[in-house]
Amino acid sequence: xxxxxxxxxxxxxxxxxxxxxxxxxxxxxxxxxxxxxxxxxxxxxxxxxxxxxxxxxxxxxxxxxxxxxxxxxx
Amino acid sequence: xxxxxxxxxxxxxxxxxxxxxxxxxxxxxxxxxxxxxxxxxxxxxxxxxxxxxxxxxxxxxxxxxxxxxxxxxxxxxxxxxxxxxxxxxxxxxxxxxxxxxxxxxxxxxxxxxxxxxxxxxxxxxxxxxxxxxxxxxxxxxxxxxxxxxxxxxxxxxxxxxxxxxxxxxxxxxxxxxxxxxxxxxxxxxxxxxxxxxxxxxxxxxxxxxxxxxxxxxxxxxxxxxxxxx
Amino acid sequence: xxxxxxxxxxxxxxxxxxxxxxxxxxxxxxxxxxxxxxxxxxxxxxxxxxxxxxxxxxxxxxxxxxxxxxxxxxxxxxxxxxxxxxxxxxxxxxxxxxxxxxxxxxxxxxxxxxxxxxxxxxxxxxxxxxxxxxxxxxxxxxxxxxxxxxxxxxxxxxxxxxxxxxxxxxxxxxxxxxxxxxxxxxxxxxxxxxxxxxxxxxxxxxxxxxxxxxxxxxxxxxxxxxxxxxxxxxxxxxxxxxxxxxxxxxxxxxxxxxxxxxxxxxxxxxxxxxxxxxxxxxxxxxxxxxxxxxxxxxxxxxxxxxxxxxxxxxxxxxxxxxxxxxxxxx
Numbered sequence: 001x002x003x004x005x006x007x008x009x010x011x012x013x014x015x016x017x018x019x020x021x022x023x024x025x026x027x028x029x030x031x032x033x034x035x036x037x038x039x040x041x042x043x044x045x046x047x048x049x050x051x052x053x054x055x056x057x058x059x060x061x062x063x064x065x066x067x068x069x070x071x072x073x074x
Numbered sequence: 075x076x077x078x079x080x081x082x083x084x085x086x087x088x089x090x091x092x093x094x095x096x097x098x099x100x101x102x103x104x105x106x107x108x109x110x111x112x113x114x115x116x117x118x119x120x121x122x123x124x125x126x127x128x129x130x131x132x133x134x135x136x137x138x139x140x141x142x143x144x145x146x147x148x149x150x151x152x153x154x155x156x157x158x159x160x161x162x163x164x165x166x167x168x169x170x171x172x173x174x175x176x177x178x179x180x181x182x183x184x185x186x187x188x189x190x191x192x193x194x195x196x197x198x199x200x201x202x203x204x205x206x207x208x209x210x211x212x213x214x215x216x217x218x219x220x221x222x223x224x225x226x227x228x229x230x231x232x233x234x235x236x237x238x239x240x241x242x243x244x245x246x247x248x249x250x251x252x253x254x255x256x257x258x259x260x261x262x263x264x265x266x267x268x269x270x271x272x273x274x275x276x277x278x279x280x281x282x283x284x285x286x287x288x289x290x291x292x293x294x295x296x297x298x299x300x301x302x303x
Numbered sequence: 304x305x306x307x308x309x310x311x312x313x314x315x316x317x318x319x320x321x322x323x324x325x326x327x328x329x330x331x332x333x334x335x336x337x338x339x340x341x342x343x344x345x346x347x348x349x350x351x352x353x354x355x356x357x358x359x360x361x362x363x364x365x366x367x368x369x370x371x372x373x374x375x376x377x378x379x380x381x382x383x384x385x386x387x388x389x390x391x392x393x394x395x396x397x398x399x400x401x402x403x404x405x406x407x408x409x410x411x412x413x414x415x416x417x418x419x420x421x422x423x424x425x426x427x428x429x430x431x432x433x434x435x436x437x438x439x440x441x442x443x444x445x446x447x448x449x450x451x452x453x454x455x456x457x458x459x460x461x462x463x464x465x466x467x468x469x470x471x472x473x474x475x476x477x478x479x480x481x482x483x484x485x486x487x488x489x490x491x492x493x494x495x496x497x498x499x500x501x502x503x504x505x506x507x508x509x510x511x512x513x514x515x516x517x518x519x520x521x522x523x524x525x526x527x528x529x530x531x532x533x534x535x536x537x538x539x540x541x542x543x544x545x546x547x548x549x550x551x552x553x554x555x556x557x558x559x560x561x562x563x564x565x566x567x568x569x570x571x572x573x574x575x576x577x578x579x580x581x582x583x584x585x586x587x588x589x590x591x592x593x594x595x596x597x598x599x600x601x602x603x604x605x606x607x608x609x610x611x612x613x614x615x616x617x618x619x620x621x622x623x624x625x626x627x628x629x630x631x632x633x
Binding site: 227228229230231232233234235236237238239240241242244245251253254257258269270272273274275276278 | 444474487551
Binding site for chain 1: 121122124125
C-alpha cells in the first residue's frame with residue numbers, strides 16, 4: 001500500500017484484477033487482443049470457467065495481495 | 075446442531091490487540107454447517123483481519139487451520155506440535171470448542187471468534203431457529219413435539235399467555251407462539267385432552283439451574299488404569 | 304386453622320366476602336410510582352377508597368420498575384383500602400415468591416393475583432434475565448397449597464399453618480388460540496383460582512361468546528369472574544390499543560366514538576379536547592359495565608384506569624354501583 005501512496009503524487013494508477021468468465025468477458029478480452037485494441041497494463045485479467053466460480057475468498061486474497069480494485073465480468 | 079455467529083470484526087480485532095502471531099482454528103462440525111466457523115470462514119476472517127490490522131499499522135501474522143471437531147481431544151491433540159510459534163489461538167469453534175482448546179493448551183491464550191447462539195436447525199436457507207434448551211428432562215411427548223421451554227418466550231408449561239395473537243408471540247411478530255403451534259399440533263393429533271392437565275412446576279435441577287452438568291456412563295468408561303484424562 | 308380465623312372464608316378478605324354475599328364486585332387498579340414516594344400511594348388510595356371493594360397493585364407492570372406491589376399494598380392496608388397484590392412469574396423464583404407471600408400475609412394482605420408477567424423486552428430493563436421458574440397456573444396452585452395444605456411448594460409443612468390468600472388469576476378472552484381460552488380458564492380454576500380478572504374488554508360480542516363457553520363449562524359456578532374494563536383517554540390511545548397491544552381487540556365503534564368526541568374542537572384547544580375525550584371515555588366505560596352486568600357468569604368488574612385513578616369514582620357512580628356493600632363476617 002505504502003508504495004502506491006508515494007507514487008500517487010506523480011502518477012498513480014490503480015491496480016485492477018479482472019475476474020472474467022471464459023465464455024464471454026474473457027473471450028472479449030481475447031478478441032480485443034486480436035483486434036490489437038490496447039488496455040492499460042494495470043489491469044490483470046484472470047480467467048474463470050464461470051463467474052459463479054468466484055468466491056469471497058478470491059476477492060479478499062486479491063485485495064490482500066495489493067490490488068486496488070477487483071472487476072468481475074461475465 | 076449448535077448454531078453460532080461470528081463476532082463483529084472490530085471486537086475480534088480489539089481482542090487480538092498486542093498479539094503478533096495468531097492461529098485461527100476452525101471447526102469442521104456444527105459451525106461449518108451453519109457457516110460461522112468452518113474452513114471457509116476461517117479463511118475469510120483471517121484474510122479480513124490481516125488486511126484490517128495492516129491498515130491499522132500493526133499487521134498481525136495469522137495462520138489458518140481447521141480441525142474436524144474442536145470439542146474432542148483426539149481431533150485437537152495434533153495441533154500441539156504447531157503451537158509453539160503462536161502468541162494466541164483464535165477459535166472459530168462454539169463455546170465448547172474454545173474451552174476444549176483452552177483446557178488442552180493451558181499455556182496458550184485462546185480467544186473466541188464466535189458467539190454461540192443456540193441449538194437449533196436451519197428452517198430455510200439462511201435462517202436458523204432455536205429448538206432445544208437442553209433442560210435435561212424432555213417433555214416433548216406432552217407437547218406434540220414442540221418445546222415450550224425453548225420456543226415460548228416465557229417457558230410456560232400450561233398454555234399460552236395473554237399476549238398470543240394471530241399465532242404470533244407478543245415479543246416479536248416474527249416469532250410464532252409456541253403454544254399456538256402446540257395447540258394446533260395436538261388438535262390435529264386428536265390429543266387436546268392431554269393439554270388440559272395442570273402441569274406441576276418443572277424440576278429445573280436437571281437444567282443449568284442444577285449447576286454444571288455431567289454424565290457418567292460406567293458401561294462406556296475405561297477402567298481407571300486405562301484412563302488418559 | 305384458617306377456618307377458625309376467617310370464619311369459614313378462605314381468606315376473609317373484603318373482596319371474598321362481597322363476592323360470597325352475591326354482590327356485584329368492583330375492583331380497581333392502582334399503579335405504584337416509579338419512586339419510593341409513599342404519598343403517591345396514599346393520594347391514589349383516597350381516589351379509590353369507598354368506590355372499590357379492593358384495589359389491585361400492579362407488579363412492575365409492563366416490565367417497568369416501580370415500587371413493590373407488596374410494599375404499596377402494606378400502605379393500602381394502613382390506609383384502610385384492601386389491596387390485591389399482583390405477582391408475576393417474570394421476576395421471582397419459587398423461593399422468592401413464597402417468602403414474599405409470607406411477608407405479604409404478615410403485613411395484612413389477603414388477596415393475590417397470579418400472573419405470568421409482561422416480557423421484560425417491553426420494559427425499561429430489556430437486557431434483564433427473566434425467571435419463569437413457575438408459570439401463572441403453577442403459582443396459583445402453589446398459593447392454594449400454602450393455604451389449604453399448609454405446605455410449601457417442596458411439600459414441607461408450614462408450622463403454624465400457611466397464609467390464607469384469596470387467589471386470583473387473569474384471563475384474556477381475546478388472546479389466541481381463541482378456542483383454547485375457556486380451557487385455559489378451566490385449568491386456572493382446577494389449579495385453585497378463586498377469582499378471575501379479565502384483560503381489558505373493548506369487544507363485548509366476543510367477550511359474550513367467551514362467557515357462553517365458560518358458562519356452558521360451568522366455570523362461573525366455581526370461580527368469580529370480574530370483567531376488565533378501562534376508560535379510554537383519547538382517540539390515539541384507542542387506536543394504539545386496537546393496533547399495537549398484543550392480545551387486545553378494540554372494536555372500531557369505540558375508536559370512532561372517541562374520534563367523534565372531539566369533532567368541532569380545534570386541535571389547539573388541548574384542554575377542551577382532553578376533557579371531551581375523558582368524558583366520552585368515562586361514558587363508554589359506564590355503558591360497558593352496564594352491558595357486562597347483563598352477561599351470565601360475570602360476578603363483577605375490574606376497572607383499570609391506568610394512571611387515571613380519578614376516573615374510578617365517576618365510573619362506579621355512573622354505573623350505579625355505589626355505595627359499595629359492607630359485608631361483615633370477619
